[in-house]
Amino acid sequence: MLRTLRYVGAAVAALTFGSMQPAEAQQRGGAATVATIGEPNTLDPMVSAGDLLGMITQHFYETLYTFDKNWELTPLLAEKLPEVSADGKVYTIPLRQGVTFHNSQPMTAKDVVASLKRWTDLASRGKLVAGNIQAIEAIDDNTVRLTLKEPFAALTALLAFNNSAAVVMPADHMENPIKEVIGTGPYRLKERKADQYIQLVRFDGYKPREGEPNGFGGARKQYLDEIRFVPVPDANTRVEGALAGQFDYADLLPVEAYDRLRGQSKTEPLMLESFGWAMFIMNNKQGMMTKLDLRKAVQAALNAEDMLAAAFGKPEFYSVDGAMYPKSYVWRTEVGTEAYNQGDADKAAALAKKAGYDGSPIRILTSRQYEFHYKMAQVAAEYLKAAGFKVDLQVVDWATLVQRRAEPAVWDIFITHSPFLPEPALIAPLPDTYPGWWASETKNKLLTAFNTEMDQKKRIAIWADIQKLIYEEVPFYKVGDFNALTAKSPRLQGFTASPWPYFWNASLKQ
Incomplete structure (x- = not known):
């Protein structure tokens, strides 16, 4: 069963929701078990x-x-x-x-x-x-x-x-x-x-x-x-539980499990295309990443294509794309993306030297609860090492990561992801207050202009300037776009696939 997240119209995205059985066919009662990351x-x-x-x-x-x-x-x-x-x-x-x-x-x-x-x-x-x-x-x-x-x-x-x-x-x-x-x-x-x-x-x-x-x-x-x-922090345990019928819904599974989930009696795969994008958030407030040239060095070192391939396997599950929105979105612009997917160790080393890099390890926070985060982090670490950086890869549970990312003294990069949002102002790392703390005077002027402008064409043009600034100031690094795999039990009726699964309107076939 296929679910598609795509963009239509001038200002909002459209999710093609799965068909839902008529309400009169659904039964009241029962308890649904949802496996989360x-x-x-x-x-x-x-x-x-x-x-x-x-x-x-x-x-x-x-x-x-x-x-x-x-x-x-x-x-x-x-x-x-x-x-x-x-x-x-x-x-x-x-x-x-x-x-x-x-x-x-x-x-x-x-x-x-x-x-x-x-x-x-x-x-x-x-x-x-x-x-x-x-x-x-x-x-x-x-x-x-x-x-x-x-x-x-x-x-x-x-x-x-x-x-x-x-x-x-x-x-x-x-x-x-x-x-x-x-x-x-x-x-x-x-x-x-x-x-x-x-x-x-x-x-x-x-x-x-x-x-x-x-x-x-x-x-x-x-x-x-x-x-x-x-x-259920372990992704493979979520897969096995879905196959065994232990979960009525299992969230965010490794895409390589897709073939195993197909044709099963107790579960079925749901694939959301162009679900979202992964990003490496830089610490703009404290530590080595406050230096622009060091952030640019990380940007130059990373090979997005290899990170996506390691995280998602088959190319049909990901897109090597540096723009902040896919091609079907009105916000789509390729301004600034020439700085994307460089994988240039020599350039990164030169920028690190210019920044006065002293050999301290880059502390990268990630979690195996999102297995694709962890796989991206492993590849990123190797590219950073090739450019002369030391890397301290800190693998923690997601709750601990969320707690630590609020403390600017303990990390330099953390890995997260986001669905594509219908309004760019909703993008998490844009406010000064989001962990990463990108407090740029130029950014704030552009965001103010973007948010106070009521003319849609002018907002689109301002958004292009914001994307250009993201590549110039490197507050975060976009890795690329990806599909998301989940699974549900055939007995879960009336469920509609979405970036944030919800279970009102859903029922259990008795």
Whole structure:
């Protein structure tokens, strides 16, 4: 079964979602077991930008807006899309009525205002807009108004995103760290046992939107009694568990397992094409990578094609592409990509000498929970050694990596990946506050121009300048594009493949 992530139209990406059986054919009840790549380091989606965290928490925390099956913005906790003033500075957001939290309290504008203020204080994406917010206020119990100092074209998309997320929490539960997980979602947290499972159960007080499911939007139907997320850090163990029928869904599997998963009775492969892109994030705040010539030396040393081949095997599973968006996206530009995929040891050595490299090891953080990260790191280490660098490859579990990357003193490069996002302002390493801490004056001027510009053609041109700057300042290194392989049980009905798998609307065939 094939799932395709592609781009259509002028401003948003389109995911061709898998066909879903009619709702009347689905059965209520049962517990679905989902094998994840590991354990999230928190259950607070405001304070972390991890995809694993967003995948899990979107079941119990909700945002004002989300994305439909065509990656168009659509309301979730808001009643409708915001009313925006002619000058683009005032957003009036009507809220859905009758929504309750998991503690049975009604959701009101007071909760939304408190949540948005917490988001701008704590979330990396919230901080992206925080300095531009003049006021967040409740007009009445069911209406919120955001007043900006300058227009911000990406605001609604930021409010819709599911990690570093503007989720709505009760106004009287704004602690940091959170003491109690209370959201509005179709499922609520029942129990978390570290390194064993996160157990969610149906929230009987949930009020779905009217109509039918539509991507992440529309009605969220609660067929399952329970969803259990089980951390399975070893990728091969996730494969074996899927083959044995132990998991109803297994996330992010090695692509070489595709042939083994085909034709099985207890599982079936799902391949998402052009799922995302892998990147090496440089530490721009502290240590050796604060030197531009040293970052350029790493850029010159690395051979992206060999890293992708090691990570994904067959060429049909990856694309050697330095542009930040694939060819089918409106944001696509090849400006700056001549610096991509050099694999030039001599040039890298010369740049390292110019930077005054003293022989200290480059500390690279990676994790085998994303096996392709680890394989890329192994190849990168060899290319860096060929250029005269020493390398300290630190292999840790994903939760530890997320914890360590927040400490600038302990790493020089870490490896991560991202799906292709419908709005470039959502790209994780762009804000100053994201680990890597790319705080360039030129970047901030371009981002301000990009985010305040409301004309789409002009935004596309500014984005080309941002991509050019990425290659000039090397805050991170894009490795290339890749497909993602997952697996699901044939008994899991109504499931729709997506970059962040969700299990409302899904059911188990009894």
